[in-house]
Amino acid sequence: MSYKRSSLMQERMEQNRKSILSSARKLISEGGFKDAQIQTIAEQAGVSSGLVYRYFDNKSQVLIEVLSEAINTELLVIDSITESELSAKQKLHKAVATFVKRALNSPQLAYSLMFEPVDSTVEHERFRVKQLIKQSIKKILADGNASGEFVLDDLNTAALCVVGAMTYVVVEPLDPAQNTKFDHAHKDYFSKQIADFCVDAVQRK
Numbered sequence: 001m002s003y004k005r006s007s008l009m010q011e012r013m014e015q016n017r018k019s020i021l022s023s024a025r026k027l028i029s030e031g032g033f034k035d036a037q038i039q040t041i042a043e044q045a046g047v048s049s050g051l052v053y054r055y056f057d058n059k060s061q062v063l064i065e066v067l068s069e070a071i072n073t074e075l076l077v078i079d080s081i082t083e084s085e086l087s088a089k090q091k092l093h094k095a096v097a098t099f100v101k102r103a104l105n106s107p108q109l110a111y112s113l114m115f116e117p118v119d120s121t122v123e124h125e126r127f128r129v130k131q132l133i134k135q136s137i138k139k140i141l142a143d144g145n146a147s148g149e150f151v152l153d154d155l156n157t158a159a160l161c162v163v164g165a166m167t168y169v170v171v172e173p174l175d176p177a178q179n180t181k182f183d184h185a186h187k188d189y190f191s192k193q194i195a196d197f198c199v200d201a202v203q204r205k
Contacts, residue, residue, distance in 0.1 A: 017055050019045040025066050029109040032176070033063060033116050060118075064125045067113050071129040074099060078136045088144030089199055095140060096166045097195035099133075103170050104187045111174035114167055130167065134159045141202060150202045162198045169194050 023044035027036040038059055042049045056062045081095045103110035114126070138159035144150030152158045173182065173190070182190065 016045075016047060016051060020047065020052055020055060020062065021065055021069065024062050025070070025109070028063075028066060028112050029106060032108060032112045033118060036063065038062075060121045063118065063122050067122065067125055067129065070109070070113055071132065074102065075132055075136060077102070078133065082136055082139055088140055088147055088149045089203060091140045092137070092144065092162070092202070093195040093199050095137065096162065096198045097191040099166050100170060100194050101187050101191040103174060104182050104190065107174045108176060110170065111176060115171055115174070130163055133167075134163045137162050144202070152202060158202055161201065165198050165201075166194060 020041060024036050024041045027040060027044060036059070038052050039049050041062065042052050045052075052062070056065070077098060078095050081091050081098065084091065086094065103114075118126075134156075138155050141150055141152055141155050141158055141162075145152055145155065
Protein backbone atom coordinates (compact mmCIF):
# COMPACT_ATOMS: atom_id res chain seq x y z
CA MET A 1 0.00 0.00 0.00
CA SER A 2 2.81 2.41 0.89
CA TYR A 3 4.52 1.52 -2.40
CA LYS A 4 1.36 2.45 -4.30
CA ARG A 5 1.13 5.79 -2.47
CA SER A 6 4.78 6.47 -3.21
CA SER A 7 4.26 5.63 -6.87
CA LEU A 8 1.23 7.92 -7.11
CA MET A 9 3.11 10.70 -5.36
CA GLN A 10 6.04 10.33 -7.77
CA GLU A 11 3.65 10.43 -10.72
CA ARG A 12 1.96 13.56 -9.39
CA MET A 13 5.31 15.28 -8.82
CA GLU A 14 6.42 14.45 -12.35
CA GLN A 15 3.15 15.77 -13.75
CA ASN A 16 3.52 19.01 -11.78
CA ARG A 17 7.01 19.46 -13.18
CA LYS A 18 5.85 18.85 -16.73
CA SER A 19 2.99 21.32 -16.30
CA ILE A 20 5.37 24.01 -15.03
CA LEU A 21 7.73 23.55 -17.97
CA SER A 22 4.87 23.42 -20.46
CA SER A 23 3.45 26.65 -19.06
CA ALA A 24 6.86 28.34 -19.18
CA ARG A 25 7.34 27.28 -22.80
CA LYS A 26 3.89 28.59 -23.74
CA LEU A 27 4.56 31.96 -22.10
CA ILE A 28 7.96 32.25 -23.80
CA SER A 29 6.35 31.35 -27.13
CA GLU A 30 3.82 34.13 -26.73
CA GLY A 31 5.84 36.95 -25.19
CA GLY A 32 9.44 35.93 -24.57
CA PHE A 33 11.43 35.40 -21.39
CA LYS A 34 10.13 38.65 -19.91
CA ASP A 35 6.62 37.16 -19.74
CA ALA A 36 7.79 33.94 -18.10
CA GLN A 37 7.85 35.12 -14.49
CA ILE A 38 7.53 32.56 -11.71
CA GLN A 39 4.12 33.87 -10.57
CA THR A 40 2.77 33.85 -14.13
CA ILE A 41 4.19 30.38 -14.81
CA ALA A 42 2.54 29.10 -11.62
CA GLU A 43 -0.83 30.62 -12.53
CA GLN A 44 -0.64 29.17 -16.03
CA ALA A 45 0.20 25.73 -14.62
CA GLY A 46 -2.51 25.92 -11.97
CA VAL A 47 -0.09 25.60 -9.07
CA SER A 48 1.32 27.89 -6.39
CA SER A 49 4.55 29.85 -6.75
CA GLY A 50 5.86 27.93 -3.77
CA LEU A 51 5.36 24.66 -5.61
CA VAL A 52 7.40 25.96 -8.57
CA TYR A 53 10.27 26.65 -6.16
CA ARG A 54 10.08 23.06 -4.93
CA TYR A 55 11.22 21.97 -8.38
CA PHE A 56 13.39 24.89 -9.48
CA ASP A 57 15.64 27.22 -7.49
CA ASN A 58 14.89 30.25 -9.66
CA LYS A 59 13.55 31.46 -13.00
CA SER A 60 16.86 30.80 -14.75
CA GLN A 61 16.62 27.10 -13.94
CA VAL A 62 13.16 26.97 -15.49
CA LEU A 63 14.43 28.70 -18.64
CA ILE A 64 17.42 26.35 -18.88
CA GLU A 65 15.09 23.34 -18.72
CA VAL A 66 12.86 24.78 -21.45
CA LEU A 67 15.91 25.53 -23.59
CA SER A 68 17.33 22.02 -23.04
CA GLU A 69 14.03 20.34 -23.94
CA ALA A 70 13.63 22.46 -27.06
CA ILE A 71 17.15 21.84 -28.32
CA ASN A 72 16.90 18.10 -27.61
CA THR A 73 13.92 18.02 -29.96
CA GLU A 74 15.94 19.85 -32.63
CA LEU A 75 18.88 17.50 -32.14
CA LEU A 76 16.63 14.48 -32.65
CA VAL A 77 15.46 16.00 -35.94
CA ILE A 78 19.02 16.75 -37.09
CA ASP A 79 20.32 13.36 -35.94
CA SER A 80 17.57 11.55 -37.85
CA ILE A 81 18.79 13.37 -40.96
CA THR A 82 22.41 12.54 -40.10
CA GLU A 83 21.60 8.83 -39.86
CA SER A 84 19.54 8.76 -43.08
CA GLU A 85 20.61 7.25 -46.41
CA LEU A 86 21.02 10.65 -48.06
CA SER A 87 24.36 11.82 -49.42
CA ALA A 88 26.41 14.07 -47.12
CA LYS A 89 25.55 17.08 -49.30
CA GLN A 90 21.85 16.29 -49.08
CA LYS A 91 22.09 15.72 -45.33
CA LEU A 92 23.75 19.07 -44.74
CA HIS A 93 21.26 20.91 -46.94
CA LYS A 94 18.28 19.24 -45.27
CA ALA A 95 19.63 19.71 -41.73
CA VAL A 96 20.24 23.45 -42.21
CA ALA A 97 16.99 24.11 -44.11
CA THR A 98 14.94 22.15 -41.56
CA PHE A 99 16.50 23.94 -38.58
CA VAL A 100 15.91 27.39 -40.12
CA LYS A 101 12.34 26.63 -41.14
CA ARG A 102 11.44 25.19 -37.75
CA ALA A 103 12.76 28.38 -36.15
CA LEU A 104 10.61 30.49 -38.49
CA ASN A 105 7.58 28.38 -37.59
CA SER A 106 7.94 29.33 -33.89
CA PRO A 107 9.48 32.81 -34.17
CA GLN A 108 9.03 34.16 -30.64
CA LEU A 109 10.15 30.91 -28.99
CA ALA A 110 13.15 30.55 -31.30
CA TYR A 111 14.18 34.19 -30.85
CA SER A 112 13.95 33.97 -27.07
CA LEU A 113 15.82 30.66 -26.84
CA MET A 114 18.63 31.83 -29.13
CA PHE A 115 18.94 35.61 -28.84
CA GLU A 116 16.88 37.32 -26.12
CA PRO A 117 19.14 38.86 -23.44
CA VAL A 118 19.55 36.46 -20.50
CA ASP A 119 21.74 36.00 -17.44
CA SER A 120 25.07 34.19 -17.58
CA THR A 121 23.72 30.80 -16.47
CA VAL A 122 21.22 30.64 -19.34
CA GLU A 123 23.85 31.99 -21.75
CA HIS A 124 26.16 29.18 -20.69
CA GLU A 125 23.43 26.66 -21.55
CA ARG A 126 23.02 28.31 -24.95
CA PHE A 127 26.71 27.76 -25.58
CA ARG A 128 26.46 24.12 -24.51
CA VAL A 129 23.57 23.35 -26.84
CA LYS A 130 25.28 25.02 -29.79
CA GLN A 131 28.19 22.69 -29.15
CA LEU A 132 25.78 19.75 -29.43
CA ILE A 133 24.44 21.06 -32.75
CA LYS A 134 28.02 21.53 -33.92
CA GLN A 135 28.83 17.90 -33.18
CA SER A 136 25.90 16.73 -35.34
CA ILE A 137 26.94 19.02 -38.20
CA LYS A 138 30.57 17.95 -37.80
CA LYS A 139 29.53 14.31 -38.29
CA ILE A 140 27.82 15.20 -41.59
CA LEU A 141 30.93 17.08 -42.72
CA ALA A 142 33.14 14.12 -41.78
CA ASP A 143 30.92 11.82 -43.83
CA GLY A 144 31.23 14.27 -46.73
CA ASN A 145 35.02 14.30 -46.45
CA ALA A 146 35.06 10.50 -46.46
CA SER A 147 32.83 10.31 -49.54
CA GLY A 148 34.78 13.02 -51.38
CA GLU A 149 31.79 15.40 -51.52
CA PHE A 150 33.55 17.89 -49.24
CA VAL A 151 37.21 18.76 -48.94
CA LEU A 152 37.79 20.21 -45.47
CA ASP A 153 41.05 20.38 -43.52
CA ASP A 154 39.43 21.61 -40.29
CA LEU A 155 36.08 19.97 -39.61
CA ASN A 156 35.58 21.74 -36.28
CA THR A 157 35.96 25.24 -37.71
CA ALA A 158 33.77 24.38 -40.70
CA ALA A 159 31.06 23.02 -38.39
CA LEU A 160 31.22 26.17 -36.27
CA CYS A 161 30.78 28.30 -39.39
CA VAL A 162 27.73 26.29 -40.48
CA VAL A 163 26.14 26.52 -37.02
CA GLY A 164 26.84 30.26 -36.98
CA ALA A 165 25.14 30.66 -40.35
CA MET A 166 22.08 28.57 -39.51
CA THR A 167 21.49 30.27 -36.15
CA TYR A 168 22.47 33.93 -36.48
CA VAL A 169 20.99 34.27 -39.95
CA VAL A 170 17.53 34.20 -38.38
CA VAL A 171 18.16 37.04 -35.90
CA GLU A 172 16.55 39.66 -38.13
CA PRO A 173 13.50 37.71 -39.32
CA LEU A 174 12.81 36.38 -35.81
CA ASP A 175 13.28 39.67 -33.96
CA PRO A 176 9.79 40.65 -32.68
CA ALA A 177 10.71 44.33 -33.13
CA GLN A 178 11.03 43.75 -36.89
CA ASN A 179 7.48 42.35 -37.08
CA THR A 180 8.52 40.27 -40.09
CA LYS A 181 5.77 38.12 -41.61
CA PHE A 182 6.75 34.96 -43.47
CA ASP A 183 4.25 32.95 -45.49
CA HIS A 184 4.88 29.28 -46.24
CA ALA A 185 6.53 29.93 -49.61
CA HIS A 186 8.85 32.60 -48.17
CA LYS A 187 9.91 30.27 -45.33
CA ASP A 188 10.78 27.59 -47.88
CA TYR A 189 12.71 30.07 -50.02
CA PHE A 190 14.61 31.61 -47.09
CA SER A 191 15.49 28.21 -45.61
CA LYS A 192 16.71 26.94 -48.98
CA GLN A 193 18.89 30.03 -49.51
CA ILE A 194 20.67 29.48 -46.20
CA ALA A 195 21.10 25.76 -46.85
CA ASP A 196 22.45 26.46 -50.35
CA PHE A 197 24.96 28.92 -48.86
CA CYS A 198 26.20 26.40 -46.28
CA VAL A 199 26.57 23.58 -48.78
CA ASP A 200 28.34 25.81 -51.31
CA ALA A 201 30.81 26.86 -48.61
CA VAL A 202 32.02 23.33 -47.89
CA GLN A 203 31.57 21.23 -51.02
CA ARG A 204 34.34 20.26 -53.40
CA LYS A 205 34.54 22.79 -56.24
